[in-house]
Amino acid sequence: MKDFEMCPRFEKAVxxxxxxxxxxxxxxxxxxxxxxxxxxxxxxNLSGKVLSDRLKEMEYEGIIERKVYPEIPVRIEYSLTRKGEALAPILKEISGWSSEWIELEAVN
Incomplete structure (x- = not known):
């Protein structure tokens, strides 16, 4: 018998x-x-192909916005949407946690 069920929204977010x-x-x-x-x-270490794929996925999910400026040459900028900006406190908490708890290996 299952006594714990993962919330589908939480699972999708993670x-x-x-x-x-x-x-x-x-x-x-x-x-x-x-x-x-x-x-x-x-x-x-991030390839242009992977970055392009991730940006498309994030735009589809409504996390980022792609804005095309009609200039020559064309200028394209990516920015966070309100949905993406709502992730800032979470990532700041992870940053603080990592500063306290994550040790980096010494580089020779």
């Missing part, structure tokens, strides 16, 4: 945020709108 790079992209965008190359530059 699944979405646990996809590689999603939380880090949100963290980068917490400082304000960024262009693709700026986001890519903030996150080492």
């Amino acid at each position: 699944d979405m945020l646990s996809k590689r790079w999603v939380a880090l992209i949100v963290f980068v965008l917490m400082k304000g709108p960024r262009r693709f190359g700026e986001i890519e530059g903030c996150l080492s």
